[in-house]
Amino acid sequence: MDIDHLIPAPSTIRPPTADQNAPTPDPNRLTAATTLHTAPGTEPLAPLLRGTIGAATGLALPDAGDAGDAGGIVLRLDPGIPGGPEAYRLSTDRSVQDVAVLIEGATPAGVFRGIQTFRQLLGPEAFRRAPLRGGQDWPVPRVTIEDSPRFGWRGLMLDVSRHFMPKDGVLRYLDLIAAHKLNVFHFHLTDDQGWRIEIKRYPRLTDVGAWRSRTKWGHRASPLWDEKPHGGYYTQDDIREIVAYAAERHIRVVPEIDIPGHSQAAIAAYPELGNTDVIDTASLSVWDTWGVNPNVLAPTDNTLRFYEGVLEEVLDLFPEDVSPFIHIGGDECPKEQWQKSDVAQERIRELGLAGENELQSWIIRHFDTWLSARGRRLIGWDEILEGGLAPGAAVSSWRGYGAGIAAAEAGHDVVMCPEQYVYLDHRQAGGAQEPVPIGFVRTLEDVYRFEPVPPRLGPEAAAHVLGTQANVWTEVMENQSRVDYQVFPRLAAFAEVAWSELPAPAERDFADFERRMSAHYKRLDALGVDYRPPTGPLPWQQRPGVVGRPIEGAPPNR
Numbered sequence: 001m002d003i004d005h006l007i008p009a010p011s012t013i014r015p016p017t018a019d020q021n022a023p024t025p026d027p028n029r030l031t032a033a034t035t036l037h038t039a040p041g042t043e044p045l046a047p048l049l050r051g052t053i054g055a056a057t058g059l060a061l062p063d064a065g066d067a068g069d070a071g072g073i074v075l076r077l078d079p080g081i082p083g084g085p086e087a088y089r090l091s092t093d094r095s096v097q098d099v100a101v102l103i104e105g106a107t108p109a110g111v112f113r114g115i116q117t118f119r120q121l122l123g124p125e126a127f128r129r130a131p132l133r134g135g136q137d138w139p140v141p142r143v144t145i146e147d148s149p150r151f152g153w154r155g156l157m158l159d160v161s162r163h164f165m166p167k168d169g170v171l172r173y174l175d176l177i178a179a180h181k182l183n184v185f186h187f188h189l190t191d192d193q194g195w196r197i198e199i200k201r202y203p204r205l206t207d208v209g210a211w212r213s214r215t216k217w218g219h220r221a222s223p224l225w226d227e228k229p230h231g232g233y234y235t236q237d238d239i240r241e242i243v244a245y246a247a248e249r250h251i252r253v254v255p256e257i258d259i260p261g262h263s264q265a266a267i268a269a270y271p272e273l274g275n276t277d278v279i280d281t282a283s284l285s286v287w288d289t290w291g292v293n294p295n296v297l298a299p300t301d302n303t304l305r306f307y308e309g310v311l312e313e314v315l316d317l318f319p320e321d322v323s324p325f326i327h328i329g330g331d332e333c334p335k336e337q338w339q340k341s342d343v344a345q346e347r348i349r350e351l352g353l354a355g356e357n358e359l360q361s362w363i364i365r366h367f368d369t370w371l372s373a374r375g376r377r378l379i380g381w382d383e384i385l386e387g388g389l390a391p392g393a394a395v396s397s398w399r400g401y402g403a404g405i406a407a408a409e410a411g412h413d414v415v416m417c418p419e420q421y422v423y424l425d426h427r428q429a430g431g432a433q434e435p436v437p438i439g440f441v442r443t444l445e446d447v448y449r450f451e452p453v454p455p456r457l458g459p460e461a462a463a464h465v466l467g468t469q470a471n472v473w474t475e476v477m478e479n480q481s482r483v484d485y486q487v488f489p490r491l492a493a494f495a496e497v498a499w500s501e502l503p504a505p506a507e508r509d510f511a512d513f514e515r516r517m518s519a520h521y522k523r524l525d526a527l528g529v530d531y532r533p534p535t536g537p538l539p540w541q542q543r544p545g546v547v548g549r550p551i552e553g554a555p556p557n558r
Contacts, residue, residue: 057126176491361384398419401558
């Protein structure tokens with residue numbers, strides 16, 4: 001039983017109430033007679049519990065009816081639980097209650113987080129899709145856990161543009177992040193290398209923009225190519241299914257439509273979106289390599305109207321209750337074409353702007369106003385600070401802490417995701433065995449010692465840190481297995497950083513976290529996750545001869 005192997009670590013764990021001189025009480029047991037009672041407000045959680053714990057144990061967990069059952073599982077709401085909307089209390093101590101398992105939450109989201117802890121208590125086999133042995137009773141340790149998250153934004157960004165992940169893979173990742181008590185899925189849907197969301201009024205975005213003829217194999221300096229065409233996209237019904245699936249698991253979805261840079265796929269589909277007075281945009285195709293692309297959107301009224309049309313459909317697909325934030329990218333937008341474009345320079349003069357940075361800021365402010373009028377909030381990468389930022393916009397701070405600190409001190413909400421700590425495409429160890437090694441070495445321990453709130457932030461500015469997010473850029477991750485390898489086990493460490501109240505980084509007990517990971521690796525095995533083993537990559541996980549871009553030394557702490 002895994003009472004002392006929980007990840008993320010809960011706020012408090014209390015052993016059963018009993019005479020200290022008495023023998024340790026026997027555990028509860030889930031049996032074929034165990035029922036499930038859902039109090040008002042928790043009814044939608046019943047199929048989720050039965051679909052995970054019920055499937056793994058082989059127990060039907062029938063409905064107990066209105067009164068509940070002394071031998072059963074009870075889900076109910078208790079708004080008085082301290083710790084915010086995701087707080088929960090899980091008790092399996094029958095000395096203080098008249099049911100076998102009681103999971104209470106401040107809201108249904110809190111009950112759902114409690115169910116994830118309950119699943120861990122049952123052991124790694126509870127993470128399988130079917131029982132390994134029939135007719136088995138399942139022991140449940142007697143314990144009371146009270147728990148709540150440190151941050152309200154605990155996210156994972158998945159890039160499906162560089163390498164497309166089919167819908168079932170996305171749904172699988174929603175299950176994985178839910179199991180780790182993460183609650184935000186940042187869905188990077190558009191980039192130079194592919195447009196992945198159906199927009200009905202602009203069909204060429206997927207007819208043309210979702211496909212490339214070949215793909216660079218390895219880092220952009222590699223001489224190798226995968227000559228197979230690559231692509232794919234999500235239909236609008238696929239998107240609705242993904243959003244509904246996330247909502248059931250109390251995960252918010254942040255769709256990203258990248259502007260004004262990272263847009264060659266869109267320009268390839270609709271050449272008039274590009275700077276036609278500088279280059280022959282009709283000759284562009286969906287980009288087949290990596291890096292920062294010079295082909296950016298033209299700052300024209302036509303471009304603004306086009307992306308308003310895109311976003312109208314995006315807002316319809318991502319309802320406000322699930323997607324209050326819309327990410328518009330805003331990063332890595334080279335200004336050379338604007339500098340050479342008569343159209344762009346005339347717009348700068350017309351608006352009285354100081355230069356190209358303020359021109360980008362004007363575009364961002366336009367969409368901030370547009371989204372705000374429709375009840376949504378704009379969020380973008382930290383480059384959107386350059387040239388001035390609209391008051392209500394939020395910032396994803398990726399180029400270290402500095403931009404996030406500046407944004408928070410200026411009164412903007414911030415999600416901390418500095419690349420030197422939580423870019424999971426960075427390599428996990430040194431040495432030639434790491435597949436397509438990119439960036440700095442960022443070990444499991446490095447991620448565990450990540451602190452989202454810089455100590456030099458004062459209390460007022462620190463209150464603007466909404467939370468934190470790990471990012472997964474998939475240039476060198478050609479399939480789901482490669483994504484798994486880069487994400488796990490480090491996402492488990494990140495999840496604890498985002499959820500648990502931990503001491504200062506140097507004081508964190510990484511040895512204890514490693515001890516708890518011994519059970520968590522078995523959970524990941526049961527879930528079919530192709531994680532990086534602690535001893536290094538397995539032979540089939542390596543990519544010998546494929547060029548990466550390792551950076552030696554410690555990353556800058558900027």
